[in-house]
Amino acid sequence: MAQPLQPLLVGYYGEHNLGDDALLEVLLSQLPPGCRPTVTAHDQELVAQRFGLACVDRRQLGAVLAALGRSDALVLGGGSLLQDATSFASLLYYAALILAARIQAKPVLLWAQGLGPLRRRRSRLLVRGLLALVTACSWRDQASAQLASSLGWQEVQENVAPDPVWSLAAPSWRGPGGPILLCFRPTSQLQGAAWKPWLGALEQLAPDRELIWLPFHAHQDRGLLDSLRQQGLLSPALLSRSREQLVERPAEAMELCAGAGLVLAMRLHGLILAANCGAPTAALSYDPKVNAAAADLGCLCTPLDAPAPDDLTAQWQRCLDQPPSLPSLERLRASAALHRALLARLA
Incomplete structure (x- = not known):
């Protein structure tokens, strides 16, 4: 019997941000049946209890790289992860994961990504090289897709869609007069x-x-x-x-x-x-x-x-x-x- 696929899901999870929690909910619902993902999270206990998943501390690169070694694929899941507005070090973190995955011949998927801003020339050069290593991607907006295209990514238009949280099941509006x-x-x-x-x-x-x-x-x-x-x-x-x-x-x-x-x-x-x-x-x-x-x-x-x-x-x-x-x-x-x-x- 084939072993279940074990992707590593990387994102801004377990940071007590409702938007990123919503992204993780949608991502988990869209994984192929039988997947057993590991999730990078800051509050690992929260994510593990809520979703019943294995977690690794997203702020410890060594631990994340070790988890990648035990995984079958790398998925950068939602948000704007490839950017240098937070810091150039943040961009290097994701670069290290992508490079490590490709060295291990593991697929790298960028799921519903926003791209940028990339304010430094070295950031744009780095991301150009990283995009060449990516197996497949989808972008959450046209601006990100256009930036990816300018950095050499092909087949951009076929891979642009609105933020995946639009597909999250929601209650219906209860009508006028509310707060x-x-x-x-x-x-x-x-x-x-x-x-x-x-x-x-x-x-x-x-x-x-x-x-x-x-x-x-x-x-x-x-x-x-x-x-x-x-x-x-x-x-x-x-x-x-x-x-x-x-x-x-x-x-x-x-x-x-x-x-x-x-x-x-x-x-x-x-x-x-x-x-x-x-x-x-x-x-x-x-x-x-x-x-x-x-x-x-x-x-x-x-x-x-x-x-x-x-x-x-x-x-x-x-x-x-x-x-x-x-x-x-x-x-x-x-x-x-x-x-x-x-x-x-x-x-």
Whole structure:
């Protein structure tokens, strides 16, 4: 009897980030039957308990390389792993894994990857060489595919699909009148008083509705509401309507989204999970990946690197209780299935 395939799944897992947890859920659901994956994770106990999987500490390269030696394939699963915005050392980490896999004659799959940014010339040269070693890949947006093409990757257009989280099963929107859900995050584009026009617009929006602050990344986003309060940036009226709600699983986040009258999302996967429920959504973009997802969906997207529009409250008001286009959602869900086809190469 053939032994079950044992791929090593590498990503930003077990970091208490709902978006990456959602990516892992989808990735596991798309693996060929019978696979016995090992997952790189920071909080190994959390991932092992939730999914019943073998885990290895993603922050210990030696341990990950040892796990790769026991595996049959390397899968870089979702997110933007090949980039140097975090650091050049981060890029070297993934380069070491790809090189080690190819030296061992093991396939390397880039699943639903975003590519870049690659700010350094040496980063672009390194990624050009790495792409030549990759067995197969799928990209989550056109910008990543175009960058890959400029670095020598072929057959780009056949391998582009929306973020795989669009294919995650979701509850249905429960209709108008719900609270306003905020998937906000700290960002260098909003420091101190720079928050004021955005919070002022929020204060004027549906003043009879509760504001629920939903941290998507427990370590980065949790406490943002309290931080803004301590800085004196929240009016008494806004503060009286606001509360933070913590959840641990993407399914719990989607239940909140399904009951919202509007989800204002800075987080990419906050936008996707909300829209996937059919909830009214509007994006605030700190990153091109948020712009791309909002454009695919056809929802309002306001850039944070420009002054808040004078009519921002009115723009949000027009989104309130107005769900996204069902044909757009169906198109995105169907297109995201392309990523599953990539994993069939493991069978």
